[in-house]
Amino acid sequence: MTPLWDGTLNAKLESILDFAPSEAKRLIDVATTATGVDPLVLPVRAFLVRTAAHLVLIDTGSGSTKGPTMGHLQSSLAAIGVAAEAIDAVLLTHLHMDHIGGLTDGRGRPAFPNAELVLHRREAEYFLDTPASQLDDRSARHIAVQRAFVGAYAPRIRRVTDGECLPGISAHLAPGHTPGHSIWRIGPPEAGVVVLGDVVHLAAIQLPRPLVPMIYDVDPEQAGRTRLALLNEAARSGALVAGAHLPAPGLGYIVRQGDEFAFQPYREPD
Ligand SMILES: [Zn+2]
Numbered sequence: 001m002t003p004l005w006d007g008t009l010n011a012k013l014e015s016i017l018d019f020a021p022s023e024a025k026r027l028i029d030v031a032t033t034a035t036g037v038d039p040l041v042l043p044v045r046a047f048l049v050r051t052a053a054h055l056v057l058i059d060t061g062s063g064s065t066k067g068p069t070m071g072h073l074q075s076s077l078a079a080i081g082v083a084a085e086a087i088d089a090v091l092l093t094h095l096h097m098d099h100i101g102g103l104t105d106g107r108g109r110p111a112f113p114n115a116e117l118v119l120h121r122r123e124a125e126y127f128l129d130t131p132a133s134q135l136d137d138r139s140a141r142h143i144a145v146q147r148a149f150v151g152a153y154a155p156r157i158r159r160v161t162d163g164e165c166l167p168g169i170s171a172h173l174a175p176g177h178t179p180g181h182s183i184w185r186i187g188p189p190e191a192g193v194v195v196l197g198d199v200v201h202l203a204a205i206q207l208p209r210p211l212v213p214m215i216y217d218v219d220p221e222q223a224g225r226t227r228l229a230l231l232n233e234a235a236r237s238g239a240l241v242a243g244a245h246l247p248a249p250g251l252g253y254i255v256r257q258g259d260e261f262a263f264q265p266y267r268e269p270d
Contacts, residue, residue, distance in 0.1 A: 093197025123180025
């Protein structure tokens with residue numbers, strides 16, 4: 001698996017819900033000291049997975065939808081010598097713009113013309129099938145754009161339920177951030193990678209305090225429960241995890257420190 005940099009997104013302390021601003025600021029300062037970078041400058045990443053049979057992209061970054069600090073996924077692919085045409089499957093964790101904005105080329109055509117688009121059935125039902133008037137306000141805001149970007153892949157859109165969708169790759173519903181947010185498990189449980197999507201959005205806050213939600217969560221309480229369960233599982237199993245907004249390189253391990261969790265970045269073996 002290769003993390004692909006799309007750019008950065010400026011997170012704001014105000015987007016953290018139900019949490020004392022002074023404590024949020026303290027945790028941000030702790031993370032800044034520990035890593036040497038401002039954790040509110042949130043990285044945006046997608047992930048490339050090479051299996052025996054497929055070249056798979058998980059999420060697509062923001063494309064041209066979010067301004068010049070993002071939308072660098074295509075250059076990141078070119079830098080490692082991968083042509084967009086070579087990708088035969090695009091898997092989505094959820095339908096927020098920093099994950100699907102790179103689906104099209106700016107003229108509404110698929111940016112990955114030979115790819116099948118795979119997403120969880122629950123996410124499709126919420127964002128694609130629900131009348132806009134019945135969506136939550138935040139989800140309704142860009143719904144026409146979201147539907148157009150996903151729709152560009154018709155008829156090669158596959159809605160999946162939990163389980164294997166490509167050899168060695170399986171979907172698992174991890175709801176809260178969005179109703180059909182899913183994680184992707186790659187390879188065998190003991191030696192694979194778990195792609196967490198936005199289960200963790202702001203690591204500096206949500207690893208030490210997993211139940212703290214963000215305004216981007218459709219169901220903040222459910223998002224917290226999902227995050228806590230998956231962080232516990234990742235810490236217990238020692239599995240490699242990948243996350244769209246996790247600190248560099250976007251790939252690493254979750255470790256438990258008392259009641260808190262921390263991220264241990266993956267380092268290439270020497
Ligand atoms: Zn995101």
